[in-house]
Amino acid sequence: MTQSKSHEWAKGVSALAVVLAVLIWLSVMLERTGEITLTVPVYLGQLPPGMILASPAPADIEVTVSGPRILLLLLPLHGVACDLDVSALGPGEVKVAPREGNFHLDRELKVVRVLPATVPLVLARAEKK
Amino acid sequence: MNLFLQNIGVLRDLLDLSLAVLIVTRLSRFLKGILALRILAVLSALVAGHLFARLLSLQTVRILIDTCLASSVMALAVIFQTDIRKAFATWTRSHTEKDVEMSDVIDELVFAVAGLCQKRIGALIVIERGIQVDSYLAVGTDIDAKVTSELISSIFLPYSPIHDGAVIIQHGKLTKAGCFLPLTQNLEVSKSLGTRHRAAMGLSELVDAVVVVVSEETGTASVVVGGKKTDVVDPPSLGKTLRRLVEPRWLK
Numbered sequence: 001m002t003q004s005k006s007h008e009w010a011k012g013v014s015a016l017a018v019v020l021a022v023l024i025w026l027s028v029m030l031e032r033t034g035e036i037t038l039t040v041p042v043y044l045g046q047l048p049p050g051m052i053l054a055s056p057a058p059a060d061i062e063v064t065v066s067g068p069r070i071l072l073l074l075l076p077l078h079g080v081a082c083d084l085d086v087s088a089l090g091p092g093e094v095k096v097a098p099r100e101g102n103f104h105l106d107r108e109l110k111v112v113r114v115l116p117a118t119v120p121l122v123l124a125r126a127e128k129k
Numbered sequence: 130m131n132l133f134l135q136n137i138g139v140l141r142d143l144l145d146l147s148l149a150v151l152i153v154t155r156l157s158r159f160l161k162g163i164l165a166l167r168i169l170a171v172l173s174a175l176v177a178g179h180l181f182a183r184l185l186s187l188q189t190v191r192i193l194i195d196t197c198l199a200s201s202v203m204a205l206a207v208i209f210q211t212d213i214r215k216a217f218a219t220w221t222r223s224h225t226e227k228d229v230e231m232s233d234v235i236d237e238l239v240f241a242v243a244g245l246c247q248k249r250i251g252a253l254i255v256i257e258r259g260i261q262v263d264s265y266l267a268v269g270t271d272i273d274a275k276v277t278s279e280l281i282s283s284i285f286l287p288y289s290p291i292h293d294g295a296v297i298i299q300h301g302k303l304t305k306a307g308c309f310l311p312l313t314q315n316l317e318v319s320k321s322l323g324t325r326h327r328a329a330m331g332l333s334e335l336v337d338a339v340v341v342v343v344s345e346e347t348g349t350a351s352v353v354v355g356g357k358k359t360d361v362v363d364p365p366s367l368g369k370t371l372r373r374l375v376e377p378r379w380l381k
Contacts, residue, residue, distance in 0.1 A: 009166070013157050016169035021153035023176040025146045030180070070183050106186060 030070035035112060037064045038080055040103070042119055045085045055122035058084075061098065067109035080105065084119060093122045159209070172201065234276045234301050235371050241281035242343055242350050243364040251345030252285040253295035253325050255310070256375055260336040262297060269294065269308035276303050285343075295328065295340075311335065315356065322358075329353040339374045341367070 042058040061082060065075065082098045089096075095118035100111045133140075157165055175198050182191035206213065238254065245252045255262060270291050274280060276298055284306050285292050291307030298304070313330035322330075329340040334356040342358075343350050351360045352370050361367040 009163070013160065013165045013169060014154055016166060016173060017154040017157035018150050020157075020169055020173045020176065021150040022146070023173055023180065024153070025149045027176055027180050027183075029142070030183075068183075070180070071186070074184060 030073070031068050033066060034069040034072050035064055035066045036072045036075055037062055037113075038076060040080045040082050042082045042084060042098070044121075045083055046087050047123070048087055048089060050126050051089075051091060051123045052126045053121065054124040055093075055120065058119045058121065061119065062113075062115040063098075063103060063111055064113040065103075065105060065109050066112045067106070071106050071109055075109075082119075086121065086123070089121070089123055091123050091125050093120065095120050159213075168205070172198075175201065234298070235368055235375065237276050237278045238281070238298075238341065238371065239364050239368040241278035242341060242367060244278065244282050245285055245343045246348045246350050249345050249348040250282075250285050250287065250343065251325055252281070252341070252343040253310070253329060254281065254341040255295050255297045255308075255332060256339040256341070256371070257297065257299045258337045258339060258375065260338070262299075262332065262336050262338050265311055265332055265335055266295075266297065266305065267309040267311075269297070269305040272296075272303055272306050274303045276301065295332075313356065326351070326353070326358065330356050330358065333357075339371065341371075 039060050039062050041060050044053065044058070047053065063080070063082070065072065065080075080103055082102050083104065084096050084098060084102055086096065097118045098114050103111060105111070157169060160168060175194055178194045179191065179198060181187075182194055238256075242252065242254070280303060281296060283289060284296055294307035295310050296303055296306045297308055310328035311331040312324070312327045313334060315330065315334070318327065318330060323344070323346070325344070326342055329342045329351075330353055332338060333340050333353045337355070340353040341350060342353060349360060350367055351358050352367070352374070353359075354374060359370070361370060
């Protein structure tokens with residue numbers, strides 16, 4: 001191997017070593033815990049039989065999620081939504097508090113805050129014809 | 130002060146990244162040539178794959194890549210156990226010992242030249258400095274050996290097949306022998322000088338190398354630098370001249 005070729009190899013090795021170091025650093029940095037706040041729509045699950053929603057459809061809510069930054073990076077693209085289970089509710093005005101399970105997030109992600117903390121709903125019996 | 134405190138996180142990250150780059154590049158120097166490129170490329174691909182799998186939450190792929198990454202440390206240790214042992218052995222050497230090694234090259238050269246002068250055996254020895262001499266050399270045999278007086282003397286013995294030419298010393302190693310050098314085109318050079326001296330002058334006019342010439346006619350040694358010939362009277366003065374002209378960094 002000539003001198004100039006060995007210099008070229010050395011340059012290539014150094015460049016790859018820098019790339020590897022940056023990748024290792026990135027993988028460590030992206031494992032750090034971070035937070036992200038998203039505005040998500042609220043969907044109601046199956047309504048109890050013979051009940052209708054008497055109030056307007058619930059507005060979007062703000063949810064703050066914490067967890068490894070690498071998982072938070074693509075979270076806005078995942079289409080996070082709050083699916084509320086109202087199948088066990090009775091008629092009248094109720095306030096449902098969204099829980100972590102309602103957002104269907106990765107197990108490593110935690111819901112830190114939800115604003116507003118409760119979603120007001122009014123359910124009424126459907127009139128029979 | 131406030132600005133410093135505000136940016137301390139960024140500074141810490143930059144320091145972290147710089148140190149990571151330093152550590153990985155230093156470690157990669159233990160590996161040589163295409164093997165180093167392959168290993169670094171594979172490791173980079175594995176780490177990039179880990180990031181990709183994590184980003185897209187591909188659990189199975191992530192487990193597979195993480196297993197490969199974890200076992201690669203052990204695999205590298207097994208593959209390079211000899212090199213790792215050598216590296217630790219080199220670490221324990223002090224700088225003083227390295228300087229002694231540099232001095233050894235000059236001593237071996239001086240000893241060889243003194244012997245060749247005494248026996249009136251012609252010799253041509255090129256010591257590369259800052260500028261590479263490879264592109265000015267014709268023919269030659271690759272050697273890549275430690276510089277020893279015995280080796281130099283045996284190369285220039287008249288019955289040696291590579292005695293007719295120059296030996297080249299690069300980075301403290303005898304890399305080539307039997308090399309033909311370009312002859313000087315200077316018309317003012319004395320006609321009494323033979324081809325060996327003309328070759329020494331010719332090369333030294335083109336590069337900054339130091340060339341030691343032993344005349345088989347007179348049994349004297351001379352040092353040629355920048356096309357100028359300086360006769361040396363005895364081995365100690367040759368050693369002194371070479372130590373002045375050749376810095377340890379050119380012998381590393």
